[in-house]
Amino acid sequence: MNSSVSETVDQSIPKEVSEKLTMVEAVNLALDHAMADDQDVVLLGEDIGVNGGVFRATQGLRDKYGLKRVMDTPLAETLIAGISVGMATQGLKPVAEIQFMGFIFPAMEQLICHAARMRNRTRGRLTCPMVLRAPFGGGIHAPEHHSESTEALLAHIPGLRVVMPSSPVRAYGLLRAAINDPDPVIFLEPKRIYRAVKQDVSYDTAILPLDKCFTLKQGNDVTLISWGAAVKETMEAANTLQEYGASVEVIDVATIKPLDMETILTSVRKTGRCVIIHEACKSFGVGAEISAALAEEALTDLKAPVERVTGYDITMPYYRMEDHYLPKPDDIIKAALKTLSFH
Amino acid sequence: MKAKEYCHIPYIRYLSDEGEALHRLPAWTENSDVLVDYYRSMVIARAGDAKAVALQRTGQMGTYPSALGQEAISTVCCSLLEKEDVLIPYYRDLPGLMKRGIPLSDVLLYWGGDERGSASEAWGKDFPNCVPIATQAGHAAGVATALKVRHQHQVAMVSMGDGATSKGDFTEALNLAGVWQLPIVFIINNNQWAISVPRKIQSGAPTLAQKGVSAGLTSIQVDGNDVIALHEAVNAAIKQARSGKGATVIEAITYRLGDHTTADDASRYRESEELQEAWGREPIKRLRNFLYQRGLWNEEKEQALQKEAAALIDKEVKRYLNTPLPEISDLFDHHYAQMPAQLEKQKQHAIAKAEAMNMGGVHS
Ligand SMILES: Cc1ncc(C[n+]2csc(CCOP(=O)(O)OP(=O)(O)O)c2C)c(N)n1
Ligand SMILES: [Mg+2]
Numbered sequence: 282m283n284s285s286v287s288e289t290v291d292q293s294i295p296k297e298v299s300e301k302l303t304m305v306e307a308v309n310l311a312l313d314h315a316m317a318d319d320q321d322v323v324l325l326g327e328d329i330g331v332n333g334g335v336f337r338a339t340q341g342l343r344d345k346y347g348l349k350r351v352m353d354t355p356l357a358e359t360l361i362a363g364i365s366v367g368m369a370t371q372g373l374k375p376v377a378e379i380q381f382m383g384f385i386f387p388a389m390e391q392l393i394c395h396a397a398r399m400r401n402r403t404r405g406r407l408t409c410p411m412v413l414r415a416p417f418g419g420g421i422h423a424p425e426h427h428s429e430s431t432e433a434l435l436a437h438i439p440g441l442r443v444v445m446p447s448s449p450v451r452a453y454g455l456l457r458a459a460i461n462d463p464d465p466v467i468f469l470e471p472k473r474i475y476r477a478v479k480q481d482v483s484y485d486t487a488i489l490p491l492d493k494c495f496t497l498k499q500g501n502d503v504t505l506i507s508w509g510a511a512v513k514e515t516m517e518a519a520n521t522l523q524e525y526g527a528s529v530e531v532i533d534v535a536t537i538k539p540l541d542m543e544t545i546l547t548s549v550r551k552t553g554r555c556v557i558i559h560e561a562c563k564s565f566g567v568g569a570e571i572s573a574a575l576a577e578e579a580l581t582d583l584k585a586p587v588e589r590v591t592g593y594d595i596t597m598p599y600y601r602m603e604d605h606y607l608p609k610p611d612d613i614i615k616a617a618l619k620t621l622s623f624h
Numbered sequence: 625m626k627a628k629e630y631c632h633i634p635y636i637r638y639l640s641d642e643g644e645a646l647h648r649l650p651a652w653t654e655n656s657d658v659l660v661d662y663y664r665s666m667v668i669a670r671a672g673d674a675k676a677v678a679l680q681r682t683g684q685m686g687t688y689p690s691a692l693g694q695e696a697i698s699t700v701c702c703s704l705l706e707k708e709d710v711l712i713p714y715y716r717d718l719p720g721l722m723k724r725g726i727p728l729s730d731v732l733l734y735w736g737g738d739e740r741g742s743a744s745e746a747w748g749k750d751f752p753n754c755v756p757i758a759t760q761a762g763h764a765a766g767v768a769t770a771l772k773v774r775h776q777h778q779v780a781m782v783s784m785g786d787g788a789t790s791k792g793d794f795t796e797a798l799n800l801a802g803v804w805q806l807p808i809v810f811i812i813n814n815n816q817w818a819i820s821v822p823r824k825i826q827s828g829a830p831t832l833a834q835k836g837v838s839a840g841l842t843s844i845q846v847d848g849n850d851v852i853a854l855h856e857a858v859n860a861a862i863k864q865a866r867s868g869k870g871a872t873v874i875e876a877i878t879y880r881l882g883d884h885t886t887a888d889d890a891s892r893y894r895e896s897e898e899l900q901e902a903w904g905r906e907p908i909k910r911l912r913n914f915l916y917q918r919g920l921w922n923e924e925k926e927q928a929l930q931k932e933a934a935a936l937i938d939k940e941v942k943r944y945l946n947t948p949l950p951e952i953s954d955l956f957d958h959h960y961a962q963m964p965a966q967l968e969k970q971k972q973h974a975i976a977k978a979e980a981m982n983m984g985g986v987h988s
């Protein structure tokens with residue numbers, strides 16, 4: 282490999298400049314700043330070099346940081362996760378891209394059997410400060426296996442963190458935090474909203490905690506809890522409900538694992554009503570976990586059964602019918618009205 | 625010793641880039657029907673492929689991976705298979721699928737976002753398209769094992785790209801094919817690119833075929849734009865597999881003349897000179913020149929063929945575009961032989977919701 286490119290390009294950061302960026306641009310900026318701040322941060326994955334990633338999340342970084350720090354790998358996800366574990370144990374901070382979440386499965390053995398356990402197995406002698414990024418979710422008319430939401434599979438694994446931004450600012454702040462974190466973080470990027478909105482993002486944008494939910498809207502009557510791209514429909518529903526006169530609280534979970542039940546409990550204790558919205562299949566999902574935790578810890582505060590608005594327990598339909606699978610604002614409104622009218 | 629020195633992989637080629645015989649041709653080429661059929665099939669497939677791209681560009685179909693420039697591989701492979709053999713294709717096999725008798729409208733329906741494109745009787749026991757790279761290699765090993773256990777004489781043929789050979793699934797399937805003497809033909813469509821990753825940074829091995837050597841398999845390279853060379857190689861591989869003598873790895877050297885898919889822009893990472901040069905080696909022009917030289921083809925036949933292709937494609941595209949959306953129940957009914965009660969409830973919910981919202985799906 283040759284890293285000569287990096288020596289000729291200015292790697293300094295224009296720290297004060299704030300730009301209106303989309304989420305995928307914010308991801309790019311977070312990677313850029315993390316690499317500038319820390320020589321140990323390296324990127325790897327399929328088509329992340331000259332092509333800048335199929336969604337352009339790594340655009341320009343190979344030219345800036347060179348081939349030794351931005352590595353196009355052979356087509357092999359088991360390997361991508363395996364070498365990330367290897368590199369991480371030696372002090373590098375690999376940030377690997379899995380091209381689509383649907384191709385994460387070959388990496389699962391390395392994630393479950395090694396990345397998640399290395400610290401525990403060696404009682405901290407070896408650790409895995411690695412990040413594995415993957416775009417996920419439906420709604421962009423993609424080919425088969427390109428639209429699933431399987432965060433629950435990952436959240437089930439002790440030792441992994443699972444993070445999922447839903448805005449440019451949170452993408453920046455959470456990705457920087459994920460890269461700084463001493464443990465393996467799965468960073469899932471809802472690609473349907475990659476370019477949905479622009480926000481001011483800069484080097485001064487806050488690095489965010491990896492164990493806190495975000496309250497996007499405060500209210501007293503009902504709590505809507507969501508994450509990923511579904512936050513968009515959730516906010517739309519909340520605004521409509523507001524017009525109906527309901528006072529709605531909206532929480533973006535964002536850090537799926539470990540789960541910040543404190544914020545959720547505080548909100549639900551206040552409102553007594555709760556709707557959980559996610560794109561993933563319903564059964565055995567993250568919504569079930571939240572619902573169970575509410576039943577365990579806030580049963581007497583609940584004024585209505587917890588509602589879930591989710592994808593069905595079916596294979597993500599190929600794109601012609603995917604709209605029938607995805608939760609819609611109307612579904613959320615209906616569920617919220619149902620809890621609100623429960624006595 | 626360097627890998628090149630101890631691992632000799634034969635390379636078969638009969639036709640020059642201009643379609644001239646480079647050396648004595650095999651006897652079967654005396655029968656012009658076979659070659660003319662290859663030519664006709666490739667021309668029709670290329671027209672169908674171009675139409676698929678056009679449908680995507682005009683918003684009438686989703687992402688599509690063009691087979692432009694790689695028609696010879698898939699066409700010859702599937703021409704030589706018997707109907708009862710099992711094809712385990714990948715996404716760049718439109719020409720072969722058409723050769724297998726699968727209607728173009730099925731393939732368009734599939735890329736149009738509708739699972740029913742993989743459902744018709746025409747598919748027989750063949751596999752549907754495989755998206756997760758190289759995973760189909762394992763299926764081929766399983767299909768071949770089933771054939772062997774039942775003393776059947778069919779073969780399994782599996783195709784994949786050069787990038788796919790980097791995955792463990794590929795190596796694992798080769799290994800099993802060697803140790804269990806499985807009746808498989810492994811076809812590597814080496815089009816020099818895996819999206820933006822060029823062949824030379826995919827593998828340090830001088831050839832991809834030699835990965836087969838390490839598993840004890842017959843392993844060869846062939847000019848993938850030369851139907852005569854392909855015919856020789858594939859025919860021998862099928863015969864060997866059918867007679868119980870094990871699997872072959874065929875690395876077919878070709879070039880991806882199009883973008884990776886309609887969602888890709890190859891000009892970001894590929895030199896236009898390289899592309900221009902590759903056009904000089906493409907398979908259809910090469911065979912046409914050969915047929916012309918032999919007096920087996922002429923302008924009149926060419927025009928008739930173009931007309932025939934256009935009519936066929938027109939009919940198939942109409943069929944595709946006129947395929948109504950599936951019922952909502954179709955999304956639920958095919959997960960289990962017996963519908964679980966919980967899922968039935970969800971299905972009724974989806975049906976009621978669609979009715980209430982008067983929702984359609986994406987219209988092609
Ligand atoms: C397991 C897996 N990883 C990544 C992808 C995304 N992807 C689709 S095609 C492709 C490149 C394949 O290249 P190659 O095997 O050479 O076949 P070609 O497309 O060139 O015919 C990649 C990385 C995938 N489909 N499956
Ligand atoms: Mg290829």
